[in-house]
Structures are given as C-alpha cells and as structure tokens.
Amino acid sequence: MRQSYTERSVRLLGPKGWTAMLAFLALMLIIVPAMHLLAPPDSALHVSNYAVTLTGKIMCYAMVAVAMDLIWGYAGILSLGHGLFFALGGYAFGMYLMRQIGLEGNYHSALPDFMVFLDWKALPWYWQGTDNVVWAIVLTVGVPTVVAGVFGYFAFQSRIKGVYFSIITQALTYAAMLLFFRNETGFGGNNGFTDFKRILGYSITAPETRVVLLGLTALALAGTLLLGRWLVTSRYGRVLAATRDAESRVMFIGYNPLWYKLFIWTLSAALCGVAGALYVPQVGIINPGEMSAASSIEIAIWVAVGGRGTLIGAVIGAVVVNLAKSWFTVSFPQYWLFFLGFLFILVTLFLPQGIVGLYQKLTQRRTPDAPNAPAPTEATPSTPLTQEHAA
Amino acid sequence: MITPAIEDRPQWADASAGQARAVTPGALDIAHGVILYLDEISVSFDGFKALNKLSLHIDVGELRCIIGPNGAGKTTMMDVITGKTRPDSGKAFFGQTLDLTRLKEPEIAHAGIGRKFQKPTVFEQHTVFENLELAMKMDKRVWRSLFYKLDSEARGRIETVMEQIRLTAQAHRLAGLLSHGQKQWLEIGMLLMQEPRLLLLDEPVAGMTDDETMRTAELFVSLAGQHSLVVVEHDMAFVEKLGGKVTVLHEGSVLAEGDLATVQADDRVIEVYLGR
Numbered sequence: 001m002r003q004s005y006t007e008r009s010v011r012l013l014g015p016k017g018w019t020a021m022l023a024f025l026a027l028m029l030i031i032v033p034a035m036h037l038l039a040p041p042d043s044a045l046h047v048s049n050y051a052v053t054l055t056g057k058i059m060c061y062a063m064v065a066v067a068m069d070l071i072w073g074y075a076g077i078l079s080l081g082h083g084l085f086f087a088l089g090g091y092a093f094g095m096y097l098m099r100q101i102g103l104e105g106n107y108h109s110a111l112p113d114f115m116v117f118l119d120w121k122a123l124p125w126y127w128q129g130t131d132n133v134v135w136a137i138v139l140t141v142g143v144p145t146v147v148a149g150v151f152g153y154f155a156f157q158s159r160i161k162g163v164y165f166s167i168i169t170q171a172l173t174y175a176a177m178l179l180f181f182r183n184e185t186g187f188g189g190n191n192g193f194t195d196f197k198r199i200l201g202y203s204i205t206a207p208e209t210r211v212v213l214l215g216l217t218a219l220a221l222a223g224t225l226l227l228g229r230w231l232v233t234s235r236y237g238r239v240l241a242a243t244r245d246a247e248s249r250v251m252f253i254g255y256n257p258l259w260y261k262l263f264i265w266t267l268s269a270a271l272c273g274v275a276g277a278l279y280v281p282q283v284g285i286i287n288p289g290e291m292s293a294a295s296s297i298e299i300a301i302w303v304a305v306g307g308r309g310t311l312i313g314a315v316i317g318a319v320v321v322n323l324a325k326s327w328f329t330v331s332f333p334q335y336w337l338f339f340l341g342f343l344f345i346l347v348t349l350f351l352p353q354g355i356v357g358l359y360q361k362l363t364q365r366r367t368p369d370a371p372n373a374p375a376p377t378e379a380t381p382s383t384p385l386t387q388e389h390a391a
Numbered sequence: 392m393i394t395p396a397i398e399d400r401p402q403w404a405d406a407s408a409g410q411a412r413a414v415t416p417g418a419l420d421i422a423h424g425v426i427l428y429l430d431e432i433s434v435s436f437d438g439f440k441a442l443n444k445l446s447l448h449i450d451v452g453e454l455r456c457i458i459g460p461n462g463a464g465k466t467t468m469m470d471v472i473t474g475k476t477r478p479d480s481g482k483a484f485f486g487q488t489l490d491l492t493r494l495k496e497p498e499i500a501h502a503g504i505g506r507k508f509q510k511p512t513v514f515e516q517h518t519v520f521e522n523l524e525l526a527m528k529m530d531k532r533v534w535r536s537l538f539y540k541l542d543s544e545a546r547g548r549i550e551t552v553m554e555q556i557r558l559t560a561q562a563h564r565l566a567g568l569l570s571h572g573q574k575q576w577l578e579i580g581m582l583l584m585q586e587p588r589l590l591l592l593d594e595p596v597a598g599m600t601d602d603e604t605m606r607t608a609e610l611f612v613s614l615a616g617q618h619s620l621v622v623v624e625h626d627m628a629f630v631e632k633l634g635g636k637v638t639v640l641h642e643g644s645v646l647a648e649g650d651l652a653t654v655q656a657d658d659r660v661i662e663v664y665l666g667r
Binding site for chain 2: 253
C-alpha cells in the first residue's frame, strides 16, 4: 500500500519534475533568503529588496495563473473575472493588516485612517474579528469560495457557457470594482488599503519578514502545482476534460457536469484568494484596480502565452509576461499595453499551445521516434511538468 | 462493487410513478421472458403520424433487427423507448413493470437501456482505455471521482470489453486518432461498460468497411444472450449475417416480422421497398 502511494507521488511530477520542484524550493527557501540577508548590500551576490518583492509578487501571479489554467485549460471555462477572487483574498487579509497598524496611523486611532477621515465612529460589522489572524485567513479562503460558489452554481445550472460566461464574469468583477471604489463600502474607496506596519507583530518591511513571506509564497505555489497536477491526473480530471470536449456525452453516461464544473471553479477562486492574501503584505497595497477588467484579462493572457492545459505553462506565462511588464513599465511605460496586445495576438496566431507547446514541438522534432505512449492511468491531454519552472 | 442493473435500487424507485403494478419497485422484472414490450404506440408530429399503433416485443437475450424505408418510424421508436419522445397513446414497458412512458431519460438509462446514436461521439482527447473507464457503471459523483483508484476488477472489465470490441492494441491511443469504424466500436464498448440489459443500436455499421461490418456482426452475435439487442440497419448483408428475427416497419407500424428470408419473400415488403 505504502509502495503504491510512493509510486503515485513519483508519477505525479516525474523524476525531472520533482528535481525541478526541489531545486525551486531550495532556491526560494534557502538560497535567495541567504543572499538577501547575509550578503552585504554592495556585493554582487546581494539580492535587493526590489528583487525579493518582485519575485514574491510574480509567484503570487503564477498561483493565479495555475488556478486559471485549471478552469480554462482543463474545464474549458474562460473566466475574465479571476482578478475579483484575487482581490477579495487580498482585501480579506488586508483588513487584518489594517488592524495591525493599531494606533500608529496618521490619526492615532484604533480605527483605520480612512474610517477616521470619513468620520466613522465604530467598525462596520464585517470588520469585526478581523484583528484575529485566523479569522482573516478563514475570510481569505471563504469569501472567494462563497462568491464563486454562488455565482458558479447559478451560471452552470443555467448552462451558461463559452463567451457568455466570460462576459458575465467580466461584468461581475467590474461591478465589484465599482462597489469597492465607493467610500461607503468601507474598504478605503479608490485608495484601498496601504501603509501597513506589521504582520503578526513583526515589522512588515523587515528583511526577515520579507524572506519568510517569500518562502511561504513559494510553498503555496508549489502546493498549488501539486494539487493541480493531482486533480488533473485523477479520474475527476479525466471527467472534467471530457466535459470540456463533449458535455452532452458526459451527461449521457451519467455524470452531472454541474458539480464537476462547480468544484474546480470554486477551488480555483479559493486558490486566487490565497494568492491575493500573500500578495498584499509583500506589495504593500491593495486597491480596486485589481478588480479592473484589464487585470482579469491579463491573467488569461499569461496562461495563453505559457500554454493552456499544462499547469507549468501557466507559471511560465505569468513569469515571462510579468518580467516583461516590470521592464517595460520602467523603460517604456507608454508602450506596455500595446506590447501586451501585440503579444496576445502573436501567441493566438502563431503559438496556440503557447511557450510549452513550442518547446514540445522543438523537442519532438529532434527525436521524432521517441516512444510517446503514456501509462494507462496518467494519460491526459496535459504534459508532465518540465524543468523550466524554476525560472 | 459493480451490480447488475436489475438489482439496482435508484432513488427514484421509491416514487410509485413508473410502475403499473407493485412488484419490486424499480426493478426489472423479466419473469415472462420479455424485456421490451410496445403496445399500440402512436406518435404524431404536427399531424404527421410517425408511429401508428406500433406493437412489438423483444425477448430476453434476443437480437432483433429493425428495417424499413426512410420515415418508417425507426428512430422515433428508439426515441420513445429511451424517453426522448413521449407517445400520444399506447404502452411501453421495460420488463413487466417499468413504464417507459413515465420515466425520464436518465432514469431509463439507469434502469438498463443503452442507446448508441448514429454519429459516434467518443472523447477524442482521451485514450481508448480512458473512454471505457469514464463510461463504466459506478458512482459518478465528484467526491468519488477525486479519490477513485482503478481496482483489478474494474481493470479486468475494461480489458474484457476492449477484447470484445477488438481495440486492445489501441488501448493507449487517443480516441480521436481511431478510424471511423473503430470509433463506432469504442462507442459500443462504452455502452457495454454501462452494463445495459437492452442495447439499442441505430445504424451501427454506417460508414464502416465491409470487413469492419462483418466483424461488428460477429460482435453483436456474441453479445446476444447476455444482452438483448435492437439493431436498426439498412445494410442487408449485415442483417443477414446477424441472423436474428427481422421486423419491417412501414409508415409507423409493423409490416412484417420473421426471419430475413421470410420477410424478403413477403409481397407487401417487396412492394414497399421496390415502390408501387
């Protein structure tokens, strides 16, 4: 029994995948922290604050991309509203960070500054208990789960599919953005939450806090990948892919696609919430801009660029596009959106399988007669994890 | 783990709807040796009588061919049996007790009637093995699927069916890469995985090569006995090879019934087929 369990774990990523995964974790948990904390700032080995924050931020985006790939690549559901779930997770944890400011805000009040500014006398009911980190974590996962669950139930129940579903998700995130822009909503209006001081009592800007957050994000990303891989190689994943390809046939052999779709949809939203919660303390701000239509579309572009239905492609796409974005917005800020649009058109026209598809094409051409018969239980339209994901 | 359809007690069995007589609720009763019984079924679409007092019965383990010119009502008859179309009048029973005119489509499928449509729809991005695995009769809720582990019994069943449909060598090929005939076999295999008592096959050899057609006939003959089969087909060589009883439909009712030679010698059948 134990043997087969080990076997299944090995097969989940393959030897190459596990090596890459461990290398990635070693890099993020040991090497980068050591280079950040121990190397003197003027040394060539020193990793700057900026680099640590950027790495952490991109890993959060990569998590969102994997969550997106689970529903888009494997269930064929294109969400253009995933920014909402990311932002909800971020806001939920942001509430905790706002409470951690304590009396150190500009107005030295127990209430967050924006509430003092609005002349509010007490915390609204939904802020109750947010000074408790456990409750904040529950909200982080719970709020996106409930929102996605309710929305998804009605959407899938009504058999809303394809482009209609995408448009509705886009409208949902837009509506939420308008709601969060209002000061009366109680989430800081268009400024959102910022000026965080502490997390669990530790200074949020301290190098030690940064590397801990970085490590947690790396673990969360690795966990998301493993969970995703486990899901898509299970019988559940095969039913899901079958639903994507021929839903009526799936119904005909006795499955109810509603629950299959709803499960992955809700899980995907919850993963986005976790990513959002990890993002906020590292980047130091959350505002309704995260719910804008463009942010959600960008998530889809990451996945398309990396390669849909591969999981690792989502990570690669998120890393490549966001590194390009960091460089562009510094060097040629006015051209970034043009470049993003151009990239999307280019990938859609010439690389329908994204970067991973291109890589597979190149390696297959080199070894045309490589035996490609997958093992009976793990054959899926997906590809095994390859070693690039330590990027 | 795998229970035959006749012993199943699905949740809808508690409702008294669907039973003419109270025997074992929801169970298939074939004590009289008849698995399907249609009595004076009529269906009309905007005044056009697709079925006109059609009466027909299929015995347990029988292999029956239904032939007839276009518009004779063959597909409508299948629709009535599977619950897709409700008859205007008449009775349709599965076994002695299950009233097909009152059950919903999934309930009928669950009770043990499997239908193969004309156009094969297999999961093209899945392998042959996976297609059969997905179709297997088992608990199909999300939670079970997440933690499902293929046991040797289930694997054995899939292998047996792959043997029957002659796709063992293609087990790990994507279904989308199979030939048209092989896809049809895979579809039949998926139907078999659901362990139906009665198989309805609508033009199963359409588009197959002669060789594939003959192999399909062999497969059906080997299935008769364990399953009851109703085959709608135009291909007379195929019908001859199957060798069972033949029913000729014409304008929504039975024109003639008997073995192929008898039916072919019938004057009315000749008239219908050759025109008047």
